[in-house]
Amino acid sequence: MDPLLSGDVGLAEILIVLLKVVVAFAALLIGVMLMVWFERKLVADMQNRLGPNRAGPFGVLQTLADGIKLFFKEELSPQNADPFVYRLAPYLSLIPAFLVFAVVPIAGNFSGDNDGVVTMFGHETLMQVADPQIGILLVLAMSSVAVYGIMLAGWSSGSKYPLLGSVRATSQMVSYEAALGLSVATVLIVAGSLSTNLIVDGQAGGRWNLWMTGLVPFVVFLIAGTAELNRPPFDLVEAEQELVGGFHTEYTALRFAMFFLAEFMNTVTMSAIIVTLFFGGPSGPSFGLDGWFADYVLGFGYFFAKLLVFLFVFVWFRATLPRLRYDQLMDLGWKLLIPLALGWFLVVAAVKVAIDTTWNVAVVLGVAAAGLLLGGMLLKLAIRSGSEHRTDEFVGGDR
Amino acid sequence: MIAALAPLSFLAQSATGNSFDVPANVVFYIVAAFMVFAAIRVVTTDNIVHAALWLILVLSGVGLNFLLLQAEFVAITQILVYLGAIVVLFLFGIMLTRAPLGRADDLDNNMRPIGVAVGLLLTAVIAFALIRTFGNDSLTFEAYAGSQAVAGNNRTTALANEIFGPQLIPFEVLSVLLTAALIGAIVLARRD
Amino acid sequence: MAESPLSDFLRSYLTVGIFASLGFILVGLLVLIAWMIRPDRRQAQKYISYESGVDPVGDLWSQSQIRYYIFALLFVIFDVEVVFLFPWSTQLEAFGAFGLWHMFFFIFVLLLSLIYAWRKGVLRWA
Numbered sequence: 001m002d003p004l005l006s007g008d009v010g011l012a013e014i015l016i017v018l019l020k021v022v023v024a025f026a027a028l029l030i031g032v033m034l035m036v037w038f039e040r041k042l043v044a045d046m047q048n049r050l051g052p053n054r055a056g057p058f059g060v061l062q063t064l065a066d067g068i069k070l071f072f073k074e075e076l077s078p079q080n081a082d083p084f085v086y087r088l089a090p091y092l093s094l095i096p097a098f099l100v101f102a103v104v105p106i107a108g109n110f111s112g113d114n115d116g117v118v119t120m121f122g123h124e125t126l127m128q129v130a131d132p133q134i135g136i137l138l139v140l141a142m143s144s145v146a147v148y149g150i151m152l153a154g155w156s157s158g159s160k161y162p163l164l165g166s167v168r169a170t171s172q173m174v175s176y177e178a179a180l181g182l183s184v185a186t187v188l189i190v191a192g193s194l195s196t197n198l199i200v201d202g203q204a205g206g207r208w209n210l211w212m213t214g215l216v217p218f219v220v221f222l223i224a225g226t227a228e229l230n231r232p233p234f235d236l237v238e239a240e241q242e243l244v245g246g247f248h249t250e251y252t253a254l255r256f257a258m259f260f261l262a263e264f265m266n267t268v269t270m271s272a273i274i275v276t277l278f279f280g281g282p283s284g285p286s287f288g289l290d291g292w293f294a295d296y297v298l299g300f301g302y303f304f305a306k307l308l309v310f311l312f313v314f315v316w317f318r319a320t321l322p323r324l325r326y327d328q329l330m331d332l333g334w335k336l337l338i339p340l341a342l343g344w345f346l347v348v349a350a351v352k353v354a355i356d357t358t359w360n361v362a363v364v365l366g367v368a369a370a371g372l373l374l375g376g377m378l379l380k381l382a383i384r385s386g387s388e389h390r391t392d393e394f395v396g397g398d399r
Numbered sequence: 400m401i402a403a404l405a406p407l408s409f410l411a412q413s414a415t416g417n418s419f420d421v422p423a424n425v426v427f428y429i430v431a432a433f434m435v436f437a438a439i440r441v442v443t444t445d446n447i448v449h450a451a452l453w454l455i456l457v458l459s460g461v462g463l464n465f466l467l468l469q470a471e472f473v474a475i476t477q478i479l480v481y482l483g484a485i486v487v488l489f490l491f492g493i494m495l496t497r498a499p500l501g502r503a504d505d506l507d508n509n510m511r512p513i514g515v516a517v518g519l520l521l522t523a524v525i526a527f528a529l530i531r532t533f534g535n536d537s538l539t540f541e542a543y544a545g546s547q548a549v550a551g552n553n554r555t556t557a558l559a560n561e562i563f564g565p566q567l568i569p570f571e572v573l574s575v576l577l578t579a580a581l582i583g584a585i586v587l588a589r590r591d
Numbered sequence: 592m593a594e595s596p597l598s599d600f601l602r603s604y605l606t607v608g609i610f611a612s613l614g615f616i617l618v619g620l621l622v623l624i625a626w627m628i629r630p631d632r633r634q635a636q637k638y639i640s641y642e643s644g645v646d647p648v649g650d651l652w653s654q655s656q657i658r659y660y661i662f663a664l665l666f667v668i669f670d671v672e673v674v675f676l677f678p679w680s681t682q683l684e685a686f687g688a689f690g691l692w693h694m695f696f697f698i699f700v701l702l703l704s705l706i707y708a709w710r711k712g713v714l715r716w717a
Contacts, residue, residue: 021610025617071621074630079638082500085452094618095611102610130606134555137475137677138607144483144670148455151490155448158500159640160653167494167655174487174666181673188680194555249641254625258618327716330662334714338669338705342698345676349683353691356684379706423601466604476674484667491663494655556685559678563686567693570675574700577668581704584664585711588657 016120024129028101032264036063039264039315046319073253080158081250089156090251090258093149096142097265103135103196104128104272107299109290110204110283116197118295126197127282127299135196136188139273140181143228147173149262150230150237150247157250165246168326169230169237175333176227182341183217183224187277189348196276203280210278216344218278220337222313225270227333229263231314233321234329271310272303279306339379343372423467430467434460442514445502451489458482472555661713665705672701 037052037060044051052059077086107127108116117124132138147170154166190212191199203209210218227234238246245251248259275281284302286294324332347368354364437456444450458481465474562570640647675697679690708714 017606017609021606021613024610025613071625072629074632075625076637078640080500080640082446082448085448091615091618095614098614099607099611102607129610130603132471132603132607134471134475137472137479141475141478141483144479144487147483147487151487152448152452155494156500157640159647160642163653167491167659170487170491171659171662174484175662177483178666178669178673181670182676185673185676185680188677189683192681192683194677194681244641244643253629254622330714330716334662334665334705335709339702342702345680346695346698349680349691349694352683353687357687467601469601471604472678480667480670480674484663484670488660488663488667491655491660495657495660497654555678556682559682559685562675562678563690563693571693571696571700573671573675574697577671578700578704578707581664581668582707584661585708585713588661589711589713 016123020129028098031268033063035264035268035311042315043319067257070253070257075253078158078250082156085152085156089149089153090255093262094258096146097262100139100142100269102129103138104276105197105200105281106303107282107296109286109294109299110201111286115201131195131197134194136184136194144177154247159250161244161249162247165237165243169247173228176224179220179224179337179341180228182345183221186213186217186345186348189352200276200281200283204283208280213348220341224337229266229270232318233323235323236326267314271307274310275306427467430460430463445506447493451486455482455486472558665708668704
């Protein structure tokens with residue numbers, strides 16, 4: 001809970017809130033703009049091309065130029081489209097995308113006894129737009145609302161490719177959301193709180209959830225997050241060779257720009273969420289420093305450095321990994337990630353309970369490992385006998 | 400069904416006076432009026448996907464009302480489960496059967512008076528049950544002081560206490576219910 | 592409570608609301624400006640839906656397959672499960688072994704549904 005908002009609220013508090021909102025929004029927009037450039041430049045490097053290099057130094061302003069171009073383009077909406085839903089869909093895609101950013105702590109000093117509270121114009125506050133007590137659930141809720149933008153865009157276009165793309169996209173996002181939620185639940189066991197500020201605070205001093213939860217939830221989250229973003233190698237949704245542009249095939253000009261913006265905004269916010277959940281967000285050694293330098297410069301520096309790593313990872317994925325087939329995608333989500341995340345959740349929970357209730361942790365770990373192994377083998381056995389049965393049926397049957 | 404619980408805040412409030420914030424009250428009435436409008440549109444619109452869209456608005460209104468009741472976990476669950484999963488399921492169902500663009504003339508029939516009568520009857524029954532059960536209850540909202548906030552998410556704690564306390568059996572039965580639902584759906588879908 | 596017109600609790604959500612409306616207004620404004628300044632040269636052919644360069648064939652709506660529906664249903668089940676995990680996972684120490692066993696049971700039963708779906712072959716995208 002933001003200390004700024006408790007007690008009486010005067011004009012100063014309202015102004016600080018507005019300032020934070022505007023700054024966060026501007027920072028996100030600039031960040032997205034740079035991300036588009038970063039991705040194009042990096043992919044170009046990895047593919048031995050030059051990439052954008054005309055507008056501004058190193059082509060930094062290319063995104064801006066593209067945006068302005070789209071701004072002046074004629075807008076075409078297909079004749080069979082549902083006019084209202086067709087216009088609504090880009091907003092439904094964009095708003096959840098930036099709303100997630102509201103709960104990401106982007107700076108503040110978390111070292112020692114500090115809990116990320118900074119003093120801004122004589123008022124104490126947190127370096128995030130809002131800190132609701134269920135912050136991390138807001139992230140999950142927004143990523144489930146984002147499904148609508150895509151689904152409705154595809155349906156309302158009144159065209160075949162978008163419809164196919166949107167049904168695929170929705171099914172994919174929905175499949176990976178469960179795995180996403182399960183790995184977040186594992187983090188919560190360690191963090192003990194749903195507030196993003198407290199999650200970061202709990203990781204101060206290098207106790208990152210990355211190793212506190214045993215690496216597996218992070219891997220699950222990264223894979224599920226990439227799938228949730230519909231980014232390569234999970235970009236079947238807009239597989240150019242099959243579906244043209246997927247759900248936004250029929251969108252032009254500014255409305256297309258909104259989908260494009262939402263996509264990259266999601267990439268930036270997803271990286272920010274990974275940093276917050278697993279890598280301690282803006283926390284890091286403060287070298288005994290105090291005051292504004294530790295609060296703003298160091299905190300933001302740590303956050304930005306970690307963020308950049310994940311932005312790079314997402315681009316790297318795109319440049320190196322071949323696209324999955326739809327059956328592989330579903331297999332990965334349902335047959336690997338969800339059982340794995342569930343099993344790992346139970347193991348971490350058992351270990352935590354063991355520590356709390358003075359059971360022998362080593363024994364619990366051994367039992368948990370044996371249980372996980374046994375469970376996996378039983379699962380495989382059950383499935384295999386089932387699928388053999390199936391194959392026979394298929395050979396004999398006429399379906 | 401969940402939507403029917405929303406008037407709870409109103410009932411509780413009118414019974415006890417000013418235990419509730421004034422702005423929150425104003426927002427509640429606006430949201431409630433909007434929800435009623437959206438709910439009527441769900442059944443009167445002549446495009447089935449539009450009906451699903453109006454349903455989304457009704458359900459987010461329920462979420463907002465839970466938020467006004469300071470039940471943030473339930474509010475976010477409302478969005479996560481109802482908006483994120485149930486309506487998506489509806490939409491898949493619609494896409495599976497038929498989801499034409501534009502008006503569909505066969506969505507309407509001449510049963511409207513009966514529909515209105517059933518709706519009013521249900522409203523009366525639910526209102527009666529709610530007033531009988533909760534009419535004398537009052538909602539207390541403790542202020543979130545700074546110290547409490549640091550101590551953690553006390554709303555969620557209360558919910559966990561409820562799940563592992565009086566509601567333990569329903570909680571366990573829920574898992575069986577969900578499993579049964581899935582098995583039923585698979586049996587229906589697979590034809591074998 | 593009495594002295595403040597709005598509870599502390601709702602304020603942080605109000606901030607989120609302000610953030611959302613700022614974005615909505617800014618984007619809406621952009622769309623409005625673009626609507627005013629963009630060219631508008633109508634031609635019937637421009638509004639035909641895209642189908643790889645040829646005229647659209649047949650019905651513009653196509654039926655989707657039932658397996659999408661099954662996956663959505665599976666998701667509902669796991670979503671509900673995840674939601675029930677959250678309050679417990681922040682409070683592990685409060686319920687200890689008691690909570691752990693009950694959670695084991697809860698997850699086990701739901702896992703059965705996944706195994707059933709798996710064995711029935713609905714997870715296979717053939």
